[in-house]
Amino acid sequence: MARRGKHRRPRTSPLTRGMVAVGTSGAALALPLVSATGAHAATQTTQVAQVAQAAVPQVSLVTYKVVAGDTLSKIAKDHATAGSWQDLYKANRAVIGNDPTLIHPGLTLTVGTKTTKTSAKSATAVSATATKSASASTATPASAKTYTNNLDGWIKQSLDIMAKSGIPGSYDGIHRNVMRESSGNPLAINNWDSNAAAGIPSKGLLQVIDPTFTAYHVPGTAMDPYDPVANITAACNYAAAKYGSIDNVNGAY
Structure with a gap:
């Protein structure tokens, strides 16, 4: 585009x-x-439920700090996710400037991304229930996506x-x-x-x-x-x- x-x-x-x-x-x-509804809604009790651990993929940027002697070709070759030196230059031109041969020690370049999996720790969730009369009703909510x-x-x-x-x-x-x-x-x-x-x-x-x-x-x-x-x-x-x-x-x- x-x-x-x-x-x-x-x-x-x-x-x-x-x-x-x-x-x-x-x-x-x-x-x-x-929730409990109705004229004769009575005592509420609390239940504690354990939420199982879930594996959550995390995508983060992979960066590289330029050292003396580096060239874009060398960095692209050393980092498989970087693609060609032209791809590397295109992704970092705002940092490098208009001349791809002039990269200075200390510049931080983005060379790709990595995906890791972290465990979402078990969480304790509390849901309230109520004892109710025959006329009480229970609401059933739709699931929410995150x-x-x-x-x-x-x-x-x-x-x-x-x-x-x-x-x-x-x-x-x-x-x-x-x-x-x-x-x-x-x-x-x-x-x-x-x-x-x-x-x-x-x-x-x-x-x-x-x-x-x-x-x-x-x-x-x-x-x-x-x-x-x-x-x-x-x-x-x-x-x-x-x-x-x-x-x-x-x-x-």
Whole structure:
């Protein structure tokens, strides 16, 4: 893409009325509230439930600090996730500047991402139940879906929004293009190409310019091209209109 869009914090789907959210190191656990109604509602009892540990994938940026004697070719060769030296330069041009041969010791470059799994510690959740008369009723809440605040969670949340809006695309197609366009950095910005010269630099995970972001913005996402979910969703909407799907994009678009 002639770059377009990006950032901010990934968000959690609105919790359904009648749910209690419990924070657990990057994941939110939604627990139902069971209420008692009726004129003869009696004593309430408390039950304590253990929430099982869950494996939560965490995607983080991999960086490298330049030392004396380094070149982009050497760094790209030493770090398998960096791609070619041209890819490395493209992802870090805002840091390096206009001459890829001039990299100075001390510069911190983004060379890729890594995925780790952390365990969400067992949380103790309390749900209230009530003894009630025959006329009392119990509310059954709908389940609430949450997303991790990282690239994995942003893509999954975007895919859910895209599915509701009929926008095609797959996890792999989005992830492949995100890594090419921004190396997974939601604050990436292109300050050197023709769009930048025209005052509309490409922004965000999928490098969207402001006019494209506005034209293909999907309702329900933030009106901020740096917002990760809004950026991905708008870019996929644009790619669907121009190429049929983000899965069909394998280069600048």
